[in-house]
Amino acid sequence: MKTLQNLIDGQWADSRGEIFLDLVNPATEEVIARHPAGSPEDVETAVAAAIAAQPAWAATPVAERAQRITAWADAVAAHADELVELECREMGKPLGIGRTFLDGAVAGLRAAAEEALSYDFERTVVRPDGARTRILRHPLGATAVITPWNFPVTAVLAAIGPLLASGNTVVVKPSERGPLSVVRLLELADMAPGVVNLVLGDARAGTPLAEHEQIRLVHFTGSVATGKRVGAAAGLRLHRAVLELGGKDPVVVDAGVDPVATARAVAFGAFINTGQICTSMERVYVHCDVAEPFVEALVAAAEGFTVGNGLDDGVMLGPLVDRRQRDLVARHVEDAVHKGAKVRTGGGVPEGKGFFYPPTVLTDVDDSMLVMTEETFGPIAPVVVVDSFEEGLERAARSKYGLAATVYTADPDHIDASARIPAGVTWINQWQGGGPERLYEPAGDSGMGATGARAAFDAATRPASMHIPAATA
Template identity: 35%
Template sequence: MDHTDLYINGRWHPGAEGARFDVVNPATETVLASVASAEIADANAALDAAETAMKDWAARTPRQRSEVLRKAWELMTARLETFAHLITLENGKAGADAMGEATYAAEFFRWFAEEAVRADGILTHAPASGARIMVQHKPAGLAVLITPWNYPAAMGTRKIAPALAAGCGVIIKPASETPLTMLALMPLLEEAGVPPGLVNVLPSRRTGALVDHMLHDPRVRVVSFTGSTGVGRKLLHSAADQVLKPAMELGGNAPLIVCHDADIEEAVAGTMLAKMRNLGEACTAANRIYVHDSVAADYTRRLSAAMSELKVGDGSDPSVDVGPLVNADTRDKVAGFVQDALAKGARLECGGDIPAGKGYFYPPTVLSNVPETADCVHDEIFGPVAAIQTFQDEDDAITRANATEYGLVAYVFSRDMKRALQLCERLEYGMIGLNRGLVSDPAAPFGGVKQSGLGREGGHEGMLEFMETQYISASW
């Protein structure tokens, strides 16, 4: 690995205290690299660098910032295979899935290159007072970005690109399991024209103390986090002390509803995408599958056949469809969900056994007749397990789908567009996949309701998360 140190002010640093930690290949359980672990002094250096760099960056014209982001997209697009390979090594996902993430990650640079020039304000005439109302959007300030291990490229670019488009400097803290991809992105950003100090990367095993320190620095005005709801709550507590702008993309418990009139082939294909993208290690993964009783047998048979055909193995093998889970704890948690469901009356349709040998593998698994008391109904599985329940009444399906503290994404499959849209409007979720198993798109506002988060990433809204609205009242 070319870069395993901290990236501060455009240079590589071993860290103030020289501490390091290992990054492990989940397919082989071998050490990929030893990475520097940031401490408080490193965070202070990064904040100083970002503060200095942001003064010039925020003063640049929107078009100048846009051109740098456009160049970043061009450079990353030319190197997709390199980034995909690195994603597979540290995260484990299969080659095609890793290439999909790398492509998706690069697209955020292109999208926000286009959005950088569209932070439109307004000028209007106040009806009562006669004053002019002038509204503009300004860079909010330094942003602390905290990303998860499941998308080591895309979750970083989804935050970095809008922050730079808005005119902000950033410090990014990647997940300890997968820091290599984000470190590898930094030379590319340098080549694109991002000035030294504007983007800083601080891998660390002391995440809690490091982030809490930065969130209490008065120069920091935005915190953007993707991860579990539990950690998100703690960050919100820390953010409250400085009244920071929080952008929180938190946990999910996505329902997938297959109506009686659904195109079953389309529903199975959509389920495979919603369930198996990134091996189910995604907050958007279909977690609870509700199938109308009249089509449940056909749907279950077809889904089980499709899941059984997937080849499990090291993602670096191009013939492999399903790589390993990220670590042993994740694999064991998934196995525990399956055993719990079976003990409570679920039926195993395929999969369900941890293979022998090295690597954190778990096979694609389908469970039918899953009871409402099963743990996997109430918690994110975060693995390749499809848990099927049935329903007869759509009102009951909606009630069960909404019976969770989460509200990130839901999926609906039906040929009747009018009724399908009515169902979508009744679902308490920030995003709906209607007759498709993929909702993530740089051009769309990604985010949830209830305890699935605050704010939106992507779309026009994603850039505004890093801006403040200023209103000027004037008369002339």
């Protein structure tokens, strides 16, 4: 059985900790690898390597840094099938879905390299009297990227491009529930020693990394509770944090839309990756004029998803990542049913091996239920019938979360009104979408720190000005 190692200063090495964790295939419940639980000593060594490598990396011309990043993107693209299979084995994502998101992540990494070539790391403003002000964007130094298990490779690539392109070095700490594909991802990175480092483990690695005095920025994607601790640790040290945390994303379905086509789109947004996406549709508000055909079509779409091992042909939904996650999903459904919700399809833990749960549609739900207030992260679509579009918007905004939202409407005024939903991203008549120009910051408990487009480079650099009088040569 493979025992995973850390990557520190360009060398793969065993952890200095003595505790190891088993990595379990969630479709078969077989142990497929073991990896370190993490240790402060591993983190200290990795951070020291990142600090030592940072001056030379920052002095490397931007074009060369961008070229290295692009070469990494090329290598990831060439090994995409391998990476997607590893993700499937460690967290259950079907191959087709995994490939779609991985291709998007590669495109994002290329876009970050391209953006670096036009970003104003330095510009000069000349005043009428001849005096000059040089505005410089300095890299922060050693940074950390702490990523979740639902998109192991994609989450690393989404965060790391602007950090590296800006001249920072990075210590990556993937989730202990999905490290296998990230190890392979780092094997494909042709960087100078210490520029990109990897430490494995759970909170025994994550906490000392997030709290390290010399980590100047932590880019964290994960739970609200952990994200708040990461943000607090950064604040105490006057360091930066970019936090993308939980979501309970709403979808508002207006009167006048095609209820069948919209239901199919909502089914995809609610169930794909077994609902294990931060921006999954977790609350559905449908106008009473189209509610009946919408719910019928949503149930039919749910029953059309093939559930099974993501390595098998034709499988659309794999397992949940582990027993703990499936127990949480089941508990949310049981709580809803106990409080009066009606299960229209799904709603039970199947027999046999694997942490599977069927696509589930619930009606007669209300805000007393966990499935409407807490992040479920499973293939559950709770549906609320509303009397007006305005009521749908109001209820969509009634959440402590504010990651993303989706609105289906044919009314231009309603499209404009949708901007009132407190969310970092609002999609109209589609789920997902937008190009590299997309810029957002989560609202509420869903996080803080703007990302996307040039905002990611702003976060990765520190502005400074140099004022030069006209008399100076």
